[in-house]
Amino acid sequence: MAKEVSALIKLQIKGGAANPSPPIGPALGAKGVNIMEFCKQFNARTQDRAGKILPVIITVYSDKSFEFIIKHPPVAAQIKELSKVQTGSAESNRKKVGSITWDQVRQIAEVKMPDLNCFTMESAMSMVAGTARSMGITVTGENPLNK
Amino acid sequence: MEVNLQINMFEDYIRLTATVEPLFPGNDLLITELGERGFDTFEETPTGVVAFAPKSIYSDSLIADIQSIKINDVNFSFNIDTVAGENWNATWEANFEPVVVADNCIIRAPFHVKQGNLEFDLIIEPQQSFGTGHHQTTRLIARKLLTMKLTGTTVMDMGTGTGVLAILAVKRGATEVEGVDIELNAVENAHHNARLNEIESINWEQGDDSNLDGKIFDVLIANINRNVLLSAMPRYSKAVNPGGSLLLSGFFTADEPILRESAEKYGFVFEDKAQEEDWLMLHFKKLA
Numbered sequence: 001m002a003k004e005v006s007a008l009i010k011l012q013i014k015g016g017a018a019n020p021s022p023p024i025g026p027a028l029g030a031k032g033v034n035i036m037e038f039c040k041q042f043n044a045r046t047q048d049r050a051g052k053i054l055p056v057i058i059t060v061y062s063d064k065s066f067e068f069i070i071k072h073p074p075v076a077a078q079i080k081e082l083s084k085v086q087t088g089s090a091e092s093n094r095k096k097v098g099s100i101t102w103d104q105v106r107q108i109a110e111v112k113m114p115d116l117n118c119f120t121m122e123s124a125m126s127m128v129a130g131t132a133r134s135m136g137i138t139v140t141g142e143n144p145l146n147k
Numbered sequence: 148m149e150v151n152l153q154i155n156m157f158e159d160y161i162r163l164t165a166t167v168e169p170l171f172p173g174n175d176l177l178i179t180e181l182g183e184r185g186f187d188t189f190e191e192t193p194t195g196v197v198a199f200a201p202k203s204i205y206s207d208s209l210i211a212d213i214q215s216i217k218i219n220d221v222n223f224s225f226n227i228d229t230v231a232g233e234n235w236n237a238t239w240e241a242n243f244e245p246v247v248v249a250d251n252c253i254i255r256a257p258f259h260v261k262q263g264n265l266e267f268d269l270i271i272e273p274q275q276s277f278g279t280g281h282h283q284t285t286r287l288i289a290r291k292l293l294t295m296k297l298t299g300t301t302v303m304d305m306g307t308g309t310g311v312l313a314i315l316a317v318k319r320g321a322t323e324v325e326g327v328d329i330e331l332n333a334v335e336n337a338h339h340n341a342r343l344n345e346i347e348s349i350n351w352e353q354g355d356d357s358n359l360d361g362k363i364f365d366v367l368i369a370n371i372n373r374n375v376l377l378s379a380m381p382r383y384s385k386a387v388n389p390g391g392s393l394l395l396s397g398f399f400t401a402d403e404p405i406l407r408e409s410a411e412k413y414g415f416v417f418e419d420k421a422q423e424e425d426w427l428m429l430h431f432k433k434l435a
Contacts, residue, residue, distance in 0.1 A: 130172065
């Protein structure tokens with residue numbers, strides 16, 4: 001028989017940095033989960049992505065066991081990494097602070113596609129490009145979405 | 148029961164509650180900005196984001212810095228309050244099962260009835276600290292300590308948590324044992340657990356691998372994680388006597404090559420290993 005789910009907890013945690021403090025501690029602790037066990041597992045599984053913000057979905061079962069899925073970093077974080085800008089621009093339309101190429105937009109969209117509510121690669125790319133614009137980052141090259 | 152500790156051993160956290168409009172891509176962008184400013188965990192809400200960071204990063208300039216974040220077409224406002232540290236793991240700790248590590252060794256809480264007459268009956272009362280035997284890596288190292296010759300040796304346990312491995316080392320005959328943990332609450336808890344096992348001889352310290360400077364041991368245990376072990380390897384090398392042992396765990400079988408390469412680079416030779424599910428323990432000897 002399938003185990004009964006007692007909670008679904010969605011958080012974003014820096015790779016390698018899970019610790020028993022809030023919000024992990026209260027969220028899991030209240031369900032009777034051994035928080036130390038979660039932290040050990042999460043940190044061990046994310047050593048390759050230490051410091052990157054990783055969305056995680058934790059399923060807690062009624063017997064206090066748990067499972068979790070780690071997703072890819074948020075689109076904005078991936079854009080930042082590729083464009084190598086430190087902070088977004090206050091005046092993104094006038095003063096561009098960095099750029100990524102349409103190939104990189106596609107690359108991010110491909111990685112993140114499973115986590116996005118997009119049915120097509122084109123809509124995922126459009127979403128990534130929109131996020132870049134909000135950050136004041138130019139998307140360079142020929143826009144394949146205009147073809 | 149211990150209550151009303153005057154100094155809270157558990158670290159306080161700051162909680163930033165932000166209202167973000169529009170949520171997408173506003174939340175993503177704000178989380179990315181806050182992540183660069185020391186916040187480590189985030190929870191999305193129907194109106195925005197709640198972000199958490201250790202209280203130690205809090206300053207007026209941090210607030211000013213966050214206020215200066217401008218994101219095109221995204222508006223956000225926020226407030227910050229403190230979440231007092233406490234033992235969030237108390238519910239689990241009040242009612243866990245004892246762990247049989249080997250035929251002659253069990254790890255149990257004070258509230259468990261003593262079972263038979265086991266040679267190594269370890270009593271552990273965790274306080275949001277790691278090392279109750281429920282994790283594979285604790286069992287892997289504990290089993291190794293049960294078979295190694297430890298009589299008369301000096302032992303260091305890095306990332307000691309509940310102190311369980313250091314306590315077992317004393318019970319196996321080690322004469323000088325130390326335990327180090329980065330968390331104050333773990334160090335206090337290890338001390339408490341040693342007393343539960345009628346052991347007063349272990350030296351407990353809060354700190355990290357720099358606490359090893361100027362010290363040398365016959366056996367060095369480190370059940371932490373891959374990246375910490377890799378960065379601490381030069382110090383581990385200086386802190387193990389020629390012919391002494393290094394016991395590493397806290398990582399997966401996939402991490403074996405990189406850890407072996409690092410250990411060998413710093414003068415260790417591979418001795419043996421043990422595995423439980425995907426978790427691994429590596430045993431190295433220091434070259435003479």
